[in-house]
Every structure is written in C-alpha cells, then in structure tokens.
Amino acid sequence: MGKNKLRRFEENKSFPNLFQPSFAEVYQKDHPNKGCWSRKVFKNNFPIVLELGCGKGEYSLAMAQRESDKNFIGIDIKGARLWRGAKTALEEKIENVAFIRTRIDLIESFFAPKEISEIWITFPDPQPKKEKKRLTSPAFLNKYLTFLQPGAIIHLKTDSRPLHDYTRQIVEEWEGMRLLEADTNISLSGRQNTDPLIAVRTFYEEIFLSEGKPITYLKFSISTRQGIATLPEEKPESEES
Numbered sequence: 001m002g003k004n005k006l007r008r009f010e011e012n013k014s015f016p017n018l019f020q021p022s023f024a025e026v027y028q029k030d031h032p033n034k035g036c037w038s039r040k041v042f043k044n045n046f047p048i049v050l051e052l053g054c055g056k057g058e059y060s061l062a063m064a065q066r067e068s069d070k071n072f073i074g075i076d077i078k079g080a081r082l083w084r085g086a087k088t089a090l091e092e093k094i095e096n097v098a099f100i101r102t103r104i105d106l107i108e109s110f111f112a113p114k115e116i117s118e119i120w121i122t123f124p125d126p127q128p129k130k131e132k133k134r135l136t137s138p139a140f141l142n143k144y145l146t147f148l149q150p151g152a153i154i155h156l157k158t159d160s161r162p163l164h165d166y167t168r169q170i171v172e173e174w175e176g177m178r179l180l181e182a183d184t185n186i187s188l189s190g191r192q193n194t195d196p197l198i199a200v201r202t203f204y205e206e207i208f209l210s211e212g213k214p215i216t217y218l219k220f221s222i223s224t225r226q227g228i229a230t231l232p233e234e235k236p237e238s239e240e241s
C-alpha cells in the first residue's frame with residue numbers, strides 16, 4: 001500500500017466527522033449511533049440525507065453547503081477517498097456533514113426506522129454481472145426501506161445506461177415506488193444548467209464526461225416493500241478492496 005494512502009488512513013483515525021467501525025462491530029449488530037445521529041452527532045433535529053458510494057464526498061459536501069437545514073452522511077468503503085471529504089468538511093467548517101466507512105451491505109446496522117429522509121446514489125459501480133451487488137437492486141432497496149421515512153426520495157446519477165434502465169424498470173414494476181423524474185442525458189436536456197444540485201460534478205463524473213459518456217438521472221419515491229421478492233442474503237465481504 002502506498003505511503004500516501006497509509007498516511008490518510010492514519011489521519012482518518014483522528015477525524016471526529018468520520019465513523020469507521022470494524023466489520024465485526026456492525027455485522028448483525030447495531031452501531032452505537034443507530035437512532036441517535038441527530039442527537040449525538042448533528043445536535044439538531046434536521047432531516048438526514050445519505051449519499052451512498054460517496055467516494056470523495058462531493059455531493060455530501062455540496063449539499064451540506066447549500067442546505068444548512070439538513071444533515072448529510074456520505075458512505076463508502078474506501079478510506080483514502082473518504083479522507084478527502086472528511087478533511088474538506090473539517091477545513092471548511094461544514095458541520096452538517098459526516099462520513100461512514102463501511103460496506104453499504106451493512107447499512108441496516110446504522111439507521112433506525114424512519115431516521116433517514118432521502119438518499120443520493122452517485123455513480124455507483126454498475127455491476128453488470130452481479131445484480132445483487134447493484135445499489136438499486138431489490139436486495140438493497142429492501143435494506144433502505146428499514147430506515148427510510150414513507151415516501152422518501154431516492155436519486156440515482158449514473159453514466160451507466162443499463163443501470164439507469166434497470167433501476168427505472170424496478171421503480172415502474174414495484175407498487176411501493178413512484179417515478180418522479182427520468183433523464184437519459186442531463187446535458188442534452190439542459191437539466192445540469194437549471195438544477196443546482198444536478199450541476200454538482202463528482203470525481204468520477206468528470207472522468208465519464210471526458211470520455212464523452214452521457215450522464216443520466218433518476219428520481220423516485222419509495223414507500224413500502226410491496227411487489228418484489230428478494231433472494232436470501234449472502235454474508236458480505238469484510239475487507240476494503
């Protein structure tokens with residue numbers, strides 16, 4: 001492992017806005033902040049929004065700066081990327097944002113029923129061969145339902161047209177979900193110029209744009225788990241890859 005990565009991992013340990021429990025601490029066990037993020041971490045009762053697969057946390061940071069009456073939590077397994085988000089939040093004194101280093105597969109251990117009001121999923125790995133690993137698969141949506149408020153909004157921004165179409169199909173088939181917006185090219189539609197949140201660009205988004213890939217966006221609400229059955233779960237991998 002490179003020296004820079006090791007230095008970041010070491011510095012991560014001192015960040016008060018970064019939570020990085022071990023796999024054993026949260027596998028089939030509740031994190032100590034479950035149900036208490038408002039009281040223990042943010043010290044207010046504002047709604048909490050998640051960014052899943054946040055990487056360096058561009059969305060979490062940008063949203064936290066724009067919307068001071070909400071709290072944001074970015075989640076990713078990659079410690080060196082989270083370092084960037086957590087460090088920027090500390091340097092710029094952005095107090096309504098925190099980060100969690102964990103596998104999203106374990107997300108139910110972190111949040112209590114109705115604790116979360118909204119989710120952003122920003123450029124997740126499309127997982128063309130492994131449906132169960134897609135962050136918008138029924139397996140993951142069922143996990144999110146354990147802690148989302150009824151009617152919560154989920155946003156998906158991706159360069160992967162297959163993932164966009166796959167997710168849209170699930171939303172349209174599942175009785176508990178409602179499609180609110182679907183855009184297959186945010187620069188052609190002009191959405192990136194009119195919606196300040198859609199205009200935020202992440203590290204990966206810049207790469208995909210430089211490769212000429214269209215960026216897509218989906219917004220949907222989710223209320224109940226009616227309509228879709230999921231296969232039994234496998235034990236998630238414990239290590240950062």
Ligand SMILES: C[S@@+](CC[C@H](N)C(=O)[O-])C[C@H]1O[C@@H](n2cnc3c(N)ncnc32)[C@H](O)[C@@H]1O
Pocket residue numbers: 052053054055056057075076077078081102103104105122123124125202203204205
């Ligand atoms: C393509 S990157 C996008 C990062 C960032 N959102 C961006 O747009 O620059 C996908 C991110 O999702 C994270 N990720 C994918 N699956 C995950 C999982 N099951 N649990 C935690 N993080 C995951 C990866 O570590 C990676 O940082």
